[in-house]
Amino acid sequence: MARISADFYTINPINPRNPRLKNVMTNSAPENIKFCSHCGAPLITRQVGDKLRRACPDCGFVHFTDPKVGVGVLLVQNGKILLIQRGAEPERGKWSIPAGYLDAGEDPRVTAVREAAEETGLEVAIERLVDVFSNPPGQGGASIFLLFEVRLVGGTIQAGDDAAAVGFFSPDDLPEIAFASTREAITLLIHA
Numbered sequence: 001m002a003r004i005s006a007d008f009y010t011i012n013p014i015n016p017r018n019p020r021l022k023n024v025m026t027n028s029a030p031e032n033i034k035f036c037s038h039c040g041a042p043l044i045t046r047q048v049g050d051k052l053r054r055a056c057p058d059c060g061f062v063h064f065t066d067p068k069v070g071v072g073v074l075l076v077q078n079g080k081i082l083l084i085q086r087g088a089e090p091e092r093g094k095w096s097i098p099a100g101y102l103d104a105g106e107d108p109r110v111t112a113v114r115e116a117a118e119e120t121g122l123e124v125a126i127e128r129l130v131d132v133f134s135n136p137p138g139q140g141g142a143s144i145f146l147l148f149e150v151r152l153v154g155g156t157i158q159a160g161d162d163a164a165a166v167g168f169f170s171p172d173d174l175p176e177i178a179f180a181s182t183r184e185a186i187t188l189l190i191h192a
């Protein structure tokens with residue numbers, strides 16, 4: 001499972017008290033969606049409900065751009081946070097929390113446990129949902145990001161998948177963190 005490779009959890013919690021909360025405008029009718037995935041006919045742009053959509057004039061299919069969902073794992077042991085070193089671009093060599101994309105049909109809690117196992121070798125169990133983050137679409141990351149706090153239940157720490165290394169870090173001695181938004185998230189989490 002590929003790691004989320006972009007700025008995937010800009011702090012923009014779905015929380016009306018957060019001043020950074022904003023409605024992200026997105027293109028509801030992306031021109032790069034050219035052909036009907038059902039019948040192959042060229043798509044047109046037309047009004048569907050309250051938005052413009054790419055739609056098929058032949059079979060009536062309407063293309064809806066679905067949000068991409070990512071999940072991340074927050075594991076704190078003895079006051080230290082579990083981080084993985086990115087083995088792939090962008091931000092290769094920098095550190096982030098274990099995370100990945102949700103597969104269609106997969107329970108996000110299962111995804112979180114699986115990503116932790118693949119990237120860190122550790123067996124974890126879900127404790128709670130920390131928060132839901134919303135990102136502008138089209139930036140290459142997850143538009144919806146679910147962060148789960150987990151507890152350690154087993155396994156042996158070992159970097160896997162496209163994680164180059166894995167380790168626990170004290171909040172006051174963090175390695176170079178990938179992505180400004182991730183640094184901000186970790187800082188907020190540590191001081192929460």
Ligand SMILES: [Zn+2]
Pocket residue numbers: 036037038039040041056057058059060061
């Ligand atoms: Zn069609």
